Each structure stands twice: as C-alpha cells, then as structure tokens.
Amino acid sequence: MAAPTSRRRASVMDVAREAGVSVGTVSNVLNRPDVVKDETRARVEQAIAALSFVPNGVARQLRSRTVTTVGALVLDIRNPYFTDVARGIEDRLSLDDHTLMLASSDDDPERERRYLRLFEEHGVLGMLVVPGSAGTRAVEEVHARGTRVVLLDHPSSIPGIPSVAVDDRAGGALAAGHLLERGHDRLVLLNGPHTIRQCVDRQRGVRDAVERAGLDPDEVVREVTVSGMDARGGDDAMRRLVADRDGAAPEAVVCVNDLVAIGAQRALRALGGTALLRSTALVGYDDLDISSELASPLTSVRQPALEMGYRAAAILLEDDRSVEQHVVFQPELVVRDSSTYAG
Amino acid sequence: MAAPTSRRRASVMDVAREAGVSVGTVSNVLNRPDVVKDETRARVEQAIAALSFVPNGVARQLRSRTVTTVGALVLDIRNPYFTDVARGIEDRLSLDDHTLMLASSDDDPERERRYLRLFEEHGVLGMLVVPGSAGTRAVEEVHARGTRVVLLDHPSSIPGIPSVAVDDRAGGALAAGHLLERGHDRLVLLNGPHTIRQCVDRQRGVRDAVERAGLDPDEVVREVTVSGMDARGGDDAMRRLVADRDGAAPEAVVCVNDLVAIGAQRALRALGGTALLRSTALVGYDDLDISSELASPLTSVRQPALEMGYRAAAILLEDDRSVEQHVVFQPELVVRDSSTYAG
DNA sequence: TTGAAAGCGCTAACAC
C-alpha cells in the first residue's frame, strides 16, 4: 500500500484525460452508466481504477442538490435508549441507501445549536431531533428556513413539524399506579429537570395516578431533581434522600429512567446492603436490555425505542401527507423484583 | 414561525444585494469581520438576519478546502464500550471546535465500506476506525488515497497509520489467570469470531495464562463461538453449552465482553435459577457501567474507553510526529461476585 | 476597505 500522497485527489478532469474522453462522459459513467457505450465505459472505469479516483461528494452535492445524509441529534448517546432509537433510524435509512450522521447534545444548548447548525450548513436531507431543555425554538428556526425536521420523543405542537413520541404521562401513571396498588402511600419521584418535557409529563402522570387513587399528590409525591439523568445522578440523589431520613430508605421510588434507578440501587446497596435495597420499591423507565439482569431486576416502563426511530425516519423520508404525522406510542409496564420486595 | 418555504435558501449574492455590497464583502464579514468597516459590517449583518441567511457549508468546503468534521466508525453503537470511546473522541474534538460524524458498521463489511466511502467522499478531516472482520484492507486504501486515519482498538501494523488500542492479549490472560488461580482447571471461552482481531488476541491471552500455569491449553480451554457479540449471543451459546452437558453449567467461563457475559448469566438463571448461576465462575470484558449492578456483579477486564477515544482524536488532530503514534493501553481486572461464588 | 472575477469539482442541459 503506497504512502499517503499529499498530491491533490484525482478529479473527473484527470479521469477524462486518462481515458481520452470528456468530463461529461465520466460523469455519465458515474451516474448513468447505461447511457454510455460499453467500450467507452470500460476505458473510463479503467482510468478510475488507475487513478484511484473517488468522486468529490461535496462538489456533487453542491451541483446536483442531491443528499443522502440524514442528521440525528439525541439527548445522550450513552443512554442505551437513544442508541436503540438510533438503530431504528438506521434500519429505515439503509432501506433507501441513506446514511446517518449521529450526534449527542447532552442536553447542552450550546452543543445542540452547534450540531443543528452543522446539519443545516451541510444541507442534510432532513433531521431527527430530540429537543432538550432549551426547548424547540432552535429546531423551529431550522424548520422555518426550509429544512425537513421530525421531532423525536417530543409531541410536536408546531405546525408542519411531524413528531414521534411516547405518551410519557401515561407512562408516569403506569409507574406510580403500580406502586399505589401495592399499597405504598408515599412516593418519591427522582426526576430530571422540568426544562425537559419528558420529565414534566412523567411527573404529571405520577400525579394523575395519585389523584385517581383518591389521594392528594401534594402530600403523597415528593419530587427530587437529580443532578444528571444517569447512574451518577441517581446515586447522588438517593444518598441525599437517605441522609435526610437518618439512614432509612424511602418506601417507594419512581425514577425518571433506568440509569437513574440503577444509580439509586447502587447507593442503597452501598449504604445498607441488600436489606436497605429491599426496603424500597423502585420503578424505572425505559426498560433497558440490562434492566432485567440487575441484582434487583428492575420494574420499568417500556418504550418501543427501535420502532420510534424507524417510524421517525420513515416519516422524514416519505414526506407524505397520507402518513400520520404525529405518532404517539403507548408505553407498557414490565413488573420485576425491584418493586415487589418491599411492602 | 413561518411555514417552510420551498424557496431557495438565501445565498451570499442575496445578502450582498440586500446590503448593497459585493459578495466579497459578505464573505469578509463571515470570515474576517475585523477587516470590514464597522458600518458596512453592520449593514451586512442586518441583511443576514433579515434573510435568515445560513451559509452553505458544502460550497464553502468545496472552495476553501477547510473541514471541521471527523468521522468515526465503530463496530457496534449499542455496545456502551463504543459509546464511551465515542464520547472520548467528542471531548477532544470539541476542544478544537470540530464535530463528529458517528456511524456503526455492526461488523458488516458492506456497511463498513459504505461509511468509509461516505466519509471519504465527504472529505472529512480524518477518520477514526474500529476495523471489523473484513480486516484493515478498506481502511488502508482510504489512507493510501490521502485521508488521515487512526485505527481504534486495533494495533496498527500499517506504516503511516497510527493506532490506539488495548493490550487484549494481556486482558485475556488477566481473565483466565484469575479463574485458574481460583482453582478452576477447565475453562470455556465464549468468544466472537476469529475474524475479529480482539477475539483472537483475547483467546491467545487465555492460552498464555493456561500455559503459565503449567497446563495444556488444548485440554483446558474449550472455545465456543457466539452468534453475536451481545447478550443474545451469550444467551444462545450458554444454552447450547448447558444442553450439551445435560443441564450442568460449565465450571468457569471467560466471555469476550460484558454483554455476552450478561446474556450467559441470563441463560443460566433461566435454566436453573440462582443455583445454576452460582455454580459457574464467570468473567466478562469491558467493565461496563452497569456490570457492577447485575444480579451477579460481573468480574470484568476494564479498558479505558474514554481515554482511548480522546487519545485517538488527539493523534488525528495533532498529526504530530512528536506524539507517540502507537498507543497501547493496559487493561485491568476488576473482581466481583460472578467469578467468586463458585469453586 | 471594497469590488470584480476566477475557480473549487461536479452535473446537466444542449449541441453535435
């Protein structure tokens, strides 16, 4: 294998010269091979090989205004839920031979802006965005400027922007309802910031369930905001909670996602071993693959991540008024040990 | 927010006309604002705002040959190990205001080719690639044509291509050595295909450890190839193993990664409950965040994923001969319950 | 400090 040449990449001109044809013919070989005489095409293909010619996609895109790249911006690439969504997206894209540019905002408005901008400047075919705390303003602007957008994990209230989401309010109610049914009358909600729509909706759902049980949400539900929506955040929050109660664990806890729940479990075990862990009824959210494999297998609210990604990508590509533009999936409760030891 | 106009995006020409200046001046405002008279600049900026002008990055890249995008191709985006690596890459890139285009080959040569091609045609600044079963051939070609490449998770044997990897052979030896020390003299290795370099090296390491213990690897080690390097693959393989042995679990198992180990645990629990699970000593690889939270907390070989990504990105960006071009990190064994119940 | 004009590499008319 030769060393990397610092020479300029070969261009259609070079290929044309090498093959003794015009650039138009080279372009034809590249894009409409059937229109070129066999013998000419062979010569051009030989020249392409000889020069290791790789077409400049940037120039092509500029000229032909055809793109095959879709951008996706998720909240947190380290959260398996979002990688499942991404996988669903890719599954759909690859059907049309399109490719995915994946990025993670980490709910940092600055990063979100940067990536939206990058996608827009790059002229992607469209983008799939999970908006963060900063709201949908930035996305709306992108959309207003003419780029196709589908909101992910966010019910769209914006005319012209389709969306794919899960009914988070129903999910919150599912989680809390389960704990109430099991006789718990005090709930802690380990939630993310209220700037994130999912967190607000799940909290509302929790309160719905409490009201439905004939109780007063303000008395029953104690909401604690985690420092981050990952294991670390759940761990920290649970430590604070236990410290507040002189070493006792809260009776029943709803966590905003499985990672937070896993962190909360970790804290409980660290502070008081299995005994403390089992004194709490815990429900997570997302039903990650690994949630069933935990020391205390997690009761969790399942969201159809892969399907959501697939559907969102389909809406973007099909851009078809006959397809439903606002899809809401229903979550589902999966009951395991973490919520059934206690009580 | 206005509906998406199907109108063409505004161009520098439009901005120039609106502001009553030439396109050159608009370009200067965009790229060298200090060289433009305050008052002119203000007028141009106003025009930009009025027209919602977003520069066409494709045209810019074509003309100025400056890129800020780096491509990364990992084996499996759903494996937290690789998302950690990706995160390390991003951390380094964002220092230079560069952005990451992330893709997953799923060890499918076809997908690998597609993404390498996409990156190359797009003219990325460079790429970070975890090669799959298909080997490094495709990457070498890309490199030979002049694109900067850093191999990830693969010790480079290719002149001019830097690499960042972990010593997998040492890791395999660490895992097996631990089990041997605990008195096991039959090991099952749940491995991925030998077309993947990591798998071969880890197997060699396992055999090293056996030899070091004065035993014969051919007698001690039984290697089983999983159908996929994820929980599903581990689950399937373990079921086959147990069936082969009339319902008994193997004494000691080294898994090619934590996901496989988690799947293996799942199978054991499903087949024979905690009793069967605890009759096996199990070691994983990667030390995922959640591995410590499992029903049977996983003994695992830790690889510094984040640091690897960071380092690889640094090498790519710095492109500096004074920086070591072949970095090999050393893995580390983390002992937990999964390997210490049994025996 | 600004404007005019060339050209990045490609595709798509259109002419032959």
Place this chain on the structure above:
DNA sequence: GTGTTAGCGCTTTCAA
C-alpha cells in the same frame, strides 16, 4: 453517444 459549457455558493486573489 459524446463533447462543450454554464453554473451550484462560496472564498480568494488582485485591482481599484
């Protein structure tokens, strides 16, 4: 079937 040429939107000389 193939060649010629304009031009995608931008940056970058060079001149004024």
